Amino acid sequence: MASIIGKSVKRVEDKRFLTGKGNFTDDIVLPGMTYASIVRSHHAHAKINSVDISQATAVDGVVAVFTGTDIANAEIGGVPCGWQVDFKNGDTMKEPPHPLLVADKVRFVGDAVAVVIAETAAAAQDGAELVSVDYEMLEAVVQGPDALAADAPLVHDDVPHNTCYDWELGDKTATDEAIENAEHVTKLEFVNQRLIPNAIEPRAAIGHYEEASEKYTLYTTSQNPHLIRLLLSAFVLGLPEHKVRVISPDVGGGFGSKIPHYIEEALMVWCSGQIKRPVKWTAERNESFMTDTHGRDHVTKAEMGFDADGKIEGLRVKTVANLGAYLSTFSTCVPTYLHGTLLQGLYTTPAIHIDLTAVFTNTTPVDALRGAGRPEATYLLERLLDNAAREMNVDPAELRFKNFIPPFDGVDQPGYQTQVALQYDSGNYQPVLEKALDMVDYQEFRTRQAEAREEGRLLGIGFSTYIEACGIAPSAVVGSLGARAGLYESAQVRVQPTGKVSVYVGSHSHGQGHETTFAQVVADKLGIAMEDVEIVHGDSESVAFGMGTYGSRSLAVGGSAIMKSIDKVLEKGAKIAAHKLEVAETDLEFANGQWTVKGSDQSIGFGDVALTAYVPHDYPEGLEPGMDFSSFYDPANFTYPFGAHIAVVEVDPETGKVKLERFVACDDVGNVINPMIVDGQLHGGIAHGIGQALYEGAIYDESGQLVSASFMDYTMPRADDLPMFELDRTVTPCPHNPLGVKGAGEAGTIAATPAVVNAVIDALSPFGVSDITMPLTPERVWKAMQTQTKEAAI
Amino acid sequence: MIPSEFEYCRAGSVEEALDLLAQKGPDAKILAGGHSLLPAMKLRLNSPGAVIDISGIGELSYIKEEGSHLVIGACTTHGDIAKSTLLSEKIPMIVEAAAEIGDVQVRNKGTIGGSLAHADPAADWPASLLAGEAEIVLASSSGERTVAAVDFFQGLFTTDLGENELITEIRLPIPDAYTKSTYVKFEQPASRFAIVGCAASITRSNGSCDKVRVAFTGVSSTPFRDQAVEQALEGQAPSDDNIEAAAEKAAMSVEVMGDHFASQEYRKHLAKVYARRALQAVLS
Amino acid sequence: MGVPISVTVNGQHRESEVDSRTLLVQFIREELRLTGTHVGCDTSSCGACTIIMDGKAVKSCTVLAASANGSDITTIEGLAQNGELHPLQEGFKEEHGLQCGFCTPGMIMTAVQLLEDNPQPSEAEIRHGLEGNYCRCTGYHNIVKAIYHASRKYKEVSHG
Ligand SMILES: Cc1cc2nc3c(=O)[nH]c(=O)nc-3n(C[C@H](O)[C@H](O)[C@H](O)COP(=O)(O)OP(=O)(O)OC[C@H]3O[C@@H](n4cnc5c(N)ncnc54)[C@H](O)[C@@H]3O)c2cc1C
Ligand code: FES
Ligand code: FES
Secondary structure, eight states: OOOOTTSOOOOSTHHHHHTTOOOBGGGOOOTTOEEEEEEEOSSSSEEEEEEEOHHHHTSTTEEEEEEHHHHHHTTOOOOOOSBOOBOTTSOBOOOOOOOSSOSSEEOSTTOEEEEEEESSHHHHHHHHHHOEEEEEEOOOOOSHHHHTSTTOOOSSTTSGGGEEEEEEEEOHHHHHHHHHHOSEEEEEEEEEEEEOOOOSSOOEEEEEEETTTTEEEEEEOOSOHHHHHHIIIIIISOOOGGGEEEEOOBOOOOTTTTSSOOHHHHHHHHHHHHHTSOEEEEOOHHHHHHHSOBEEEEEEEEEEEEOTTSOEEEEEEEEEEEOOSSOOTTTTTTTTTTTGGGTTTTBOOSOEEEEEEEEOOSSOOBOOOTTTTHHHHHHHHHHHHHHHHHHHTOOHHHHHHHHBOOOBOSSSSOOEEOTTSOEEOOBOOHHHHHHHHHHHTHHHHHHHHHHHHHTTOEEEEEEEEEEOOBSOOOHHHHHHTTBSSOOOEEEEEEEOTTSOEEEEESSOOSSSOHHHHHHHHHHHHHTOOGGGEEEEESBTTTSOOOOOSOTTOIIIIIHHHHHHHHHHHHHHHHHHHHHHHTSOGGGEEEETTEEEETTSSOEEEHHHHHHHHHSTTSOOTTOOSOOEEEEEEOOSSOBOOEEEEEEEEEEOTTTOOEEEEEEEEEEEOBSOSOHHHHHHHHHHHHHHHHIIIIIOOOOBOTTOOBSOOSTTTSOOOOGGGOOOEEEEEOOOOOTTSTTOBOOOTTHHHHHHHHHHHHHHHHHTGGGTOOOOOSSOOHHHHHHHHHHHHHHHHO | OOOOOOEEEEOSSHHHHHHHHHHHGGGEEEESSOTTHHHHHHTTSOOOSEEEEOTTOGGGOOEEEETTEEEEETTOBHHHHHTOHHHHHHOHHHHHHHHHSSOHHHHHHOBHHHHHHHOOTTOSHHHHHHHTTOEEEEEETTEEEEEEHHHHEEETTEESOOTTOEEEEEEEEOOOTTEEEEEEEEEOTTTOOEEEEEEEEEEEETTEEEEEEEEEESSBSSOEEOHHHHHHHTTSOOOHHHHHHHHHTTTSSSOBOOOSSSOHHHHHHHHHHHHHHHHHHHHO | OEEEEEEEETTEEEEEEEETTOBHHHIIIIISOOTTSOOOOSSSOSOTTEEEETTEEEEGGGSBTGGGTTOEEEOGGGTSBTTBOOHHHHHHHHTTOOSSOSSHHHHHHHHHHHHHHOSSOOHHHHHHHTTTOOOSSSTTHHHHHHHHHHHHHHHHHHTO
């Protein structure tokens, strides 16, 4: 049988989605279900004097109304943060509570003040409209750096200077010295703007308390149902975990925004307990804009020093990270351990230092968003490199070749120890860029660009070579860095008596195609048909445990857990087969679903062995019946995919509008189980990255109003904004996981943004433009041309 | 996402609609394609007491030639207009404007009458209707009147439409065979409404521009005909230089809007660029 | 206030009484329990709710159920015939045109009209035709390919 690993097997899950039979949270209707509408603050910062619910309770169909006072009286804790980062001086970070409904003051536009529950969604909305809140306005602070000003209003009264923590990584002295002594220093001050995630499925949650069994069920749009169960039961509501079931059915995209434990989840569960009926909340898109955790929002000053030969000597970074009004689940590790640790990039930079301050502001909480920290790191590096190349008059590709870490496979050569705590697993960086340059036909482009310039047309090319850390992560390592959970994964492989296989995985699929990729792995390893494998995920009742899906970890960590269980299945199978064939285990070899006695045609099939395990009449002595194995896999290291992306743009010299002409990418994500799915992940990631470069950005006014709170004001990339993406890959297997895979979910986003921005800057190089703030809207690009033209004229 | 409660009234004819309008008073709203009204009602920015649904009135949906005019029923959808061969032959800018509106689903539902009544400053229709010297027919239970497009648009979401009036028809004089027209648009990237929409219609004889009509939408709170541009070109034989010079005069006489997608300064600049592009397209 | 309506949905005749403010998408999802039609926004932007109404692609979140009286509606559930996937459904599967599947029904219903109007669209025409539909997962690359795939299939069918 030919292996199905590496084949573009069509997806198992497609049929239900294609025929309208998906099962998303909002599709679920439970008997007796009620509907919740949440009253949210329209102010960024205001004291709540009183909340009047009398008119709301009088609305026909309204069942109950709860306010922040009810939550406070019930002594319910807020939603916790999952990662502790300490101040430089060792003090613990500031961790103000994030209550399910606020009672004292609102801290961002969208903060939840009350919940109205009714027989219909319409009545709930009617009620919510009639809850009247008496606010006393307070001055708001919106931008990260402003939060540090001496006279800045305090988001939390007991958090001085609005500072959650300050943090550093790397060798400061060596870095200062390197920059000081550098032949050339490239500097960049920029904003990595705040993004709004906008998974197309809005968040939703249904709480369901069953009085008779005292069980709580939460249906939620989550990337990690078990984690939600843990936080919900142990930290927020104090419920016995075994009485709490969390189900994440089909989830319509996450991109990080469905990792955190949100107040609405706990609130629906609690409300259901109060009224003893199921309660459903589905976000309206404007609520998604206001309350789905946002991403990025760094204000950064970066300097890169080079020697006369163009070798990077040092990198110094100073960043203010805006965490929003409250700490979301993983908010604290994103700008630190998922960002500072990636500043080595693909380069041999001998000295690196980052100094970072994380602040509270009167804005939506910030957490992981596709890439989470790594896009910010890559943006910084790649923008610096392209600018440096221009300043030093070196070709940007050449400059990268000069600085790449030499190849290492992590087997014969050791992993690469960076200056910023990580050890890369395996890498071979030159070929990805070489390939990408070939794909784009670099030399030809430069000729075309020069000709176009003669005609007044502005073509540009931009590079980005990136590395990212995926497959998060060794529990002991992350634990030592402040994680409050382990980051292993679990998988149970249950061989049914007929040889069919059910696999229960803690990873969660919300578009990644686990039902296909995982089944491919299992079918291949067991030598059975894919149809005979069923992947079960997303329900804490059927799946023993799991840490969920984020950080491109599912196959690298979850897949490895499956492999461990498969090994156990095969080990036991071999014992049974040996017994049946009356030979020693060592005389057997397993291939294509058969145990065969070496050098003979005597064999026994997987199905027969499975049946024997459950009907153990003729069975090895002392061996337990059954064939059902669980495993936990704790990775030995992160995995480190890398690649080179190149964007080609044309800028309209009159309007500043950017047209993306081509997008070329050569990625190395380790071994590939299903190329079709991996390419799909890259496409989506690239589009997201292009979105940040050209279109997307949350806009707050000074009073803290979210101006871009709808699709009419926040630009999402559309089909006609994008070209076909041209992809290729190299394969450098991961040396430390059994599948040799690295992860592909975020690569595109990480790499694409700087490639596109670099391309626009390259197009504008005749104007001497060296930076434009993202997103590169037509107006900003046009303005950049104006300013520089004027300056040139003076 | 769910509107406040209201009374739903279905009108089967223009007459019925007018009766209902008179009956229900100022708290009633006409519903045509619903693509401006319903989004506002869903967000509860607009909560009428009654809704008079005219979307089923077949007699308001047509495109036909009537003597010297092309007439379009108020309930004709943007999509039907975009596909009209009659319009595309006679007044191409009308078809081009229709095709620029929103997306295919929006065009399938939204109507020309609804867009005019709504008078969104960034709507596409006004530019080409102004340049085409359209007239708008308004009916009420007390009769019918016709208003020139220039007089109809009065300001931000404000028109000459009376409370109990219904737009029934848009009338466009059929230009002679020497007239060419176009509509060009720089769109707001998120909503894809117009940041600058420019329509130009030019009649030429013996190489010179006899009649020039240039109108803008999106630029100012009220759509407008730009006579400075028109006059700069009228009577001239077109050349790159005088097209450029005419375009430079764009949006000089109006208060230009600014927002986070396009500041005043940039919008003004775009008006010039798009005026030039429109003129060039028509005169090439 | 109940408004009586009579509609044909996926070939089946339905009589019902709806609240005046019920949106067509609510009627389809909640009353008919055809939950393949999704709601992704509140500004009529995302297209996840797209259905075919009297032969045209329409955002069902921006139509009152009451206004749909007398109309003929097809939702994603009505596309496959006799268990046979529609060429577009087939195309999306073959070309991996969906990931999370949330935008998919709306994409497909929009594409139904796109191919009806223009059976052999170019890449640019396909992209332009999807102006009213957002997808966050696929970067549209494979959606474009899926529709192209289906268009070739249409061609085979119509040319024997
Ligand atoms: C996502 C999206 C994108 C859009 N993009 C664009 C765009 O790019 N350019 C653009 O121009 N527009 C755009 N629109 C608006 C669209 O064109 C609307 O269809 C149009 O503005 C309103 O027409 P309607 O028939 O839908 O009117 P409705 O929403 O039914 O009504 C709008 C208003 O007009 C009144 N009204 C309707 N018909 C009449 C009548 N015959 N007589 C008197 N009053 C009447 C109503 O009472 C209401 O106040 C967009 C809309 C959406 C949802
Ligand atoms: S839900 Fe209808 S367009 Fe978004
Ligand atoms: S497949 Fe997820 S939004 Fe399109």
